[in-house]
Amino acid sequence: MGRPNEAVEALLQEFADLLAITNGEPYKIRAYENAARTVAGYPVDVSGLDLRGLREIPNVGKSIAEKIIEYFATGHVAALDQLREEIPAGVRELVTIPTLGPRKAMILYSQLGIASVDQLEDAIHSGLLEEQHGFGPKTAANLLHGIELLARSSGRVLLDEAMAVAEEVTRALSAHPACLTCAYAGSLRRMRETVGDVDLLAASTDSGPVMEALTHLPLVGEVIAHGPTKTSVRTTTGLQVDLRVVTPQSWGAALQYFTGSKEHNIRVREIAVRKGLKLSEYGLFRIDDDALVVSETEEAVYAKLDLAWIPPTLREDRGEIEAARTGRLPDLVTIADIRGDLHTHTDLTDGTASLTDMLAAASARGFHYYAVTDHAKSLPMQRMTDEKMLAQRDRLRMLADTTDLELLHGTELNIDPDGEVDWDGDFLAGFDIRVASIHSRFGQPRKAMTRRLVRACENPYVNVIGHPTTRKLNQRPPVNADFDAVFEAAAATGTAMEINSCPDRLDLPDDLILRARQHGVKFAIDTDAHAVAHLDNLRYGVGTAQRGWLSADEVINAWPLDRLREFIAAKVARLAPVGAGARRARQGRH
DNA sequence: GCCGTTTTCGGCCCGACTGTTTTCAGTCG
Known part of the structure; x- marks a missing residue:
């Protein structure tokens, strides 16, 4: 429970x-x-x-x-x-x-x-x-x-699967001569962690041919409903796709309406009613004479209701309407804010791409810095050794001149059932950054699991807790822990919580992000890429972060590298036992 | 059952599609 x-x-x-x-x-x-x-x-x-x-x-x-x-x-x-x-x-x-x-x-x-x-x-x-x-x-x-x-069917599908369908259909419909604009709305636009069906919206003055085009796309398995303004189909893989066609004049009102959430829309409509207005997918109208007030853009609709435009990822009736009314909407973190990935793998452990291929792909994405964090030695299947890890570090240092990226050598540690990690402080100190994650014994009782995560936070060298709940969407439930206690420890020690961008993880989930930031926790939005293509998952992690109301200032890999290094160094300085070398140095001064 | 910068009572979001009930209820988003 x-x-x-x-x-x-x-x-x-x-x-x-x-x-x-x-x-x-x-x-x-x-x-x-x-x-x-x-x-x-x-x-x-x-x-x-x-x-x-x-x-x-x-x-x-x-x-x-x-x-x-x-x-x-x-x-x-x-x-x-x-x-x-x-x-x-x-x-x-x-x-x-x-x-x-x-x-x-x-x-x-x-x-x-x-x-x-x-x-x-x-x-x-x-x-x-x-x-x-x-x-x-x-x-x-x-x-x-x-x-x-x-x-x-298990019901809801993962974001990447829904996104692939949505992008294929919008691309096809956009190319149709009768279609002026086409976009996806619904829970996909809000970046919910799973999607029940894909909601598409098209603008056209001649809806028939656009509707017809949808029913004939190769990915369509069956037509569920086919009317003049709405058509529903199911793809061959079982995903439902709903298409609404509206006039270009109604675009903004329709996009607002079909983006939802339902709860958000109810609140917005209530505000309209109190102003003597009525909001539908066709526009904002005056109740007394049915005269159209606005409808062409979402911004105009919100503005007429005295609200700032609200990013879709916030539209869940979780306080965003009040924030929009009082000018307190967060300045949400975006993909462009992310300066580097802090959790990635190569074929040295279970990644499928070589170090140089991953670096080339990361550079092409426009990152400023990039951390290679292969698995540490405690996961036997990864066959990691101290020597292999040090050799990778040497190789990374040598590659520094061949790339415009600032390269960080890191590792993904394994948090064992007692909260200990793979190496002692001396070896850990040699890395630029350390992610630590749970990979087994997911069923520990709540008290032990909480202690396990808190102890990992208290390790002076652990900078990021990777996929903190270890849930797998549609597969594995989150671990049972007192996350408020974990977040408190994370904030106190200067340990970031990861927002893992894998579509089957999205971990932390948005509700826990909202709780974590109340404790003052910092976050890292990582891809945990095991292949070049996984670097593209970053948008799902950013979407999840937005759903947690995060701004760039709360995300350590949106910071310049100097500030990130200070964050890491500060934790060591505060928590690490003073080493023999440091002790000698201090004694020498007296 | 909840709520109040019109209200402690009288409201509470709106429309499309389907199937069947020839005038509309149920479901969905």
Whole structure:
């Protein structure tokens, strides 16, 4: 189980889901959903709050606060237990089938007694479903199709896969003569860590041919919906792509609308309503006479609502609207700010490219400096030795004259279960920079895992904690640790937290970045490249950093090299035991 | 159920597509 806030989030979300199935009031359902989201993102541990403290959380009123109190006092919420009794778990599972929402799920359960996906499948095959009022043959076929999709897909795909599809389709549609502009929107534009479907937007005065062009692209496996303003297809790999075509005049309003998030848009629309305006994908209109106010650019739409333009990566209703209103939006770190990569590999360990190939690729990217950080000796499979590491260092020093990059010799250390790393201080001191990461024993109990990470931070020579949660998206959960304690140690010792750009890692995740920066932690946005192509993943790490509201000043590899070296030296100076040499030198002065 | 620089009551975002219910409900984003 995660932190108490996440437990409460799950609780409130389940409550909302069950209310929806039992025909609860729509606004009550939304109230629980809103509360679930705010509690999850609330920086204070809710288990330590009293009724008064809980009610200070936005969207948490008397009723929800009391349920949270009840949960921490007894481990249960009576009202939730009652709903659970009414609705079997299988019925909640039904609403995960595409095209099957809470209303139909409730009809299936109350009229036909269907309480699981399997039972639904049986009911369709036996013809029972079609006897039910409102369920025709097409509905039955859609449900079967949905069940099949559910069975073979894990749902959301990684950013790089979605990006590849989006870029291929936008490139193809942009080349179409009827298409004036084409761009991707949705969670992909917001750089969420995974993407459910790809939302595309095109501007055209003649939508038909553009829609038609999409349905005929080679990567399209099936056409799901095909109307005059919206077309949905599924790629041969199972990813859904939605295309909306709007007039060029509506471009800004449409881009704003389809970028989301849904929660962000609800807030923006509420602001519009309070100003006597109505915002839709077609523009911002006056409510009284339907007159168009603005629509051509996102900037103009936000400006008319007295808001600064909000970067898509911030549009999650996590305080960005208030910040836009008061001129306090962060100056977000960008790819152009990144001066060097601090975590990369070569074929000396498990990389696939040679040192010279990696350096050439890094130089071509325009980096100022570049750290080579092959695995240290404790991972047996890497066959690293002191001699090989020192030989690599010599080679790197010799290559210094052949490149415009400032070369740093580093290593990726392994944090063992006790928090120790591969080498002692004397050997570690020979590196320019040291990343330290967990590579095994992911299942340690919370207390031991926390101590493990804190001890790594306390090592005077460890400069960056690599992929701190070690999660793999869609594969492996994050380690269980008290990350607030880890961040506190990181901030106190001058240890940066990595934002690993691998699309299956994106680690730290955005929510932990937000928490870490409250402790004053610094960050390193690295690619952890094991091949030349991986250097291109940097944009996903930067996107994740933006979602964590980071500015360039908080990112150590956005700093000039001198400042980065000072950061590294300062930790050693503060924490390293004074060596024999230094002691002698000091005695000599007296 | 929550919320208040119009309000402690009366609001709470908006539109497209599908399938089937020939006038609209459900789902989705």
